[in-house]
Amino acid sequence: MKHTIGYKMTVIIVAIMGLSLIAASIFSSFFLSKYYKKTKQDSIKKVYNELIKITQDDSDIENSDDVSILNNICEKAGATMIVVDSAGESIYDYGAGKMLADRWKDMIFGSNTKQKEEPKIIEKNDKYTIQSTVDRFSANQYYELSGGVSSGNYVVIRMSVESFRESIAIANKFYLGVGISLILVTTIIIIGITRKYTQPLLQLADISKRMSELDFNVKYADERDDEIGVLGESMNEMSDKLETAISELKSANLQLHKDIAKKEEVDEMRKEFISNVSHELKTPIALIQGYAEGLQESISDNPEDMDYYCDVIIDEAGKMNKMVKNLLTLNQLEFGNGSVNMERFDITSVIAGVIHSMQIKANEKQVNIEFNQMEPIYVWADEFQIEEVITNYLSNALNHVDEKRIIQVKIQEKNGIVRVSVFNTGKNIPENELENIWIKFYKVDKARTRAYGGNGIGLSIVKAIMDRHEKKCGAINRPDGVEFWFELDCNSLEKGTE
Structure with missing residues (x-):
């Protein structure tokens, strides 16, 4: 099981997803805070820029027709704002007006009695100053932008940045739960999908194994249009060709064995034939030679003996002649002549x-x-x-x-x-x-x-x-x-x- 492709693919994909989830959590912990703060800074500057744009067109912001637009901008950005004139009177506020009025006075007189620690300046130019401060009583962190606007008016915009930590923690827990659930669901889906592909591969592996054992009856039967289907068709074609080739080789091998056996049989028959013919001819030739020599040397002058010698010679020659004729007849029959x-x-x-x-x-x-x-x-x-x-x-x-x-x-x-x-x-x-x-x-x-x-x-x-x-x-x-x-x-x- 541990060596199957499906198991390995599942483990690899789950490992990649798990590592991706861990990497996302680490990234969120280290970089999301900075990104969030940067976004808040951009948001508070955006509110300030919108205020500048509105006051350029209409310095009487309190009675301006664009005041509703400014309210919507503050609401979307989660900002509170107060605009005071040169006499220190509030001409526009959104949100905690009284608190911002007090905070403006602290800024004018350089007092931070209601702040937990000395504010840290984040950005400062000739138009505005952005600083980070922590409220003494709520211990919440805020971004504050203070600067001048048209007609000698002064603005203070405040935006909370404390909630982002809780938001990040909640988001991390949420994404962790979603990630784990997603991994489980994905694992099940991957197992199902990999089985769809590994089962045909296992079938092809079994076919190849049986082919190696010279069993060509098994064929790949699934009708697929992908690469596995092409591989299956190729294996079926290879199986047919191998079966034909091996069958031809077996036939050729069998014929070769028959030819060798036939040759050995013919050789053996030839040896046996020569041996038998030699044996069969040895006796009559010896008799013919012996009696012929007797006649030549006139061993006996008796006519009856001489006739007997001649009869033996004729009889043995007849036997030899008969044997030769029989051998010729048998040779014609055995080797298919005629x-x-x-x-x-x-x-x-x-x-x-x-x-x-x-x-x-x-x-x-x-x-x-x-x-x-x-x-x-x-x-x-x-x-x-x-x-x-x-x-x-x-x-x-x-x-x-x-x-x-x-x-x-x-x-x-x-x-x-x-x-x-x-x-x-x-x-x-x-x-x-x-x-x-x-x-x-x-x-x-x-x-x-x-x-x-x-x-x-x-x-x-x-x-x-x-x-x-x-x-x-x-x-x-x-x-x-x-x-x-x-x-x-x-x-x-x-x-x-x-």
Whole structure:
């Protein structure tokens, strides 16, 4: 409270008013008396000058038509006056005539028996003398002016100056009371006025504090035409601009983090890719080199051994060729090369075609591929890429089928979504590795994978194709095997003829 602007303004203004009141009282005590006396002296001289002016026009002042004017002047000035002729007879008096007549006699004979102290001359010239005297009986102070007028007449004008002290005391008490009351009233008014201005300032201070905490929802709502209103509008405008700027900075920062993360991911993928490719190529290259050197050095002259060496070289070269092709395909899919050619086609016929192309390999392993769907089911996708998915699923199933030798391919349609699943009997995939099988070069059983020439890229190609189609794929452990699936859009289930 003591640190608020309203409190400080109130204290300052009240202090200024209080000091002004004290200064006025001091000034009144020291200077008002002198001013009052000077005013009285001017007043008594003014009465004398008016008397001179009247007697110049008409020396018979007692019977003059201007006597009423002179009476009014004496009344306003609070003066008493007597005019005597050369014989000492009063020809005009106003106020205490008898007392002034006696006082005139004292002046003539130089007697001050009725005065408390010797009169003090204030001003004296060839026309009049002004002196200060104190009455013995009343103890009142008076200014007396004595001097000559026209036709040899003599004037005495007397004016009381004693009452000014009481008047000053009364005035000081009055102004003190008025001043204190005025200070109290003014303080209340100032508090009200300052609140009118400090409340908006406090509101603006709170807004600025919340802005510093990045809260830009609060706005200055008062509609004012003064400087505070302009400040409020400026803060609202600044708040909007800061919010926009910070939002843009956050977006840029988020994008930067994404770019950095992407770069780190790409770098990591590159390192992992080089490491995996090196690992995958190391074994076939070593085998090819070893058997080729054996052929070169004629280790065996037996034709069967030489044929075996050649078969190994051809088989390993084929695996390398397959891996390179898969890597190129995966690279195109992961980095967005090429486009998805969306078309409507019969998924049933595509599956049947893939099964037919792999029937020789299935017969070699004595595997029965079950596919009972006969009616066409039309889907929207890239037919070539979906054929690649089905081929990889069936190849994976043939490579991992157990002694039961059962592979089942099914199609299910529900709510416009077609799910194609490929099941093979065999060993389940550990649950904690189900999410990892889609990572390139990842192998659950490395020894078995090597036996059939797998390199852990096929399922990565499946995942990349389905991601480009923005569709789901996955793997589920069944009690007696593993099921792989993927989904596609289907507008309708139609029966058609070729």
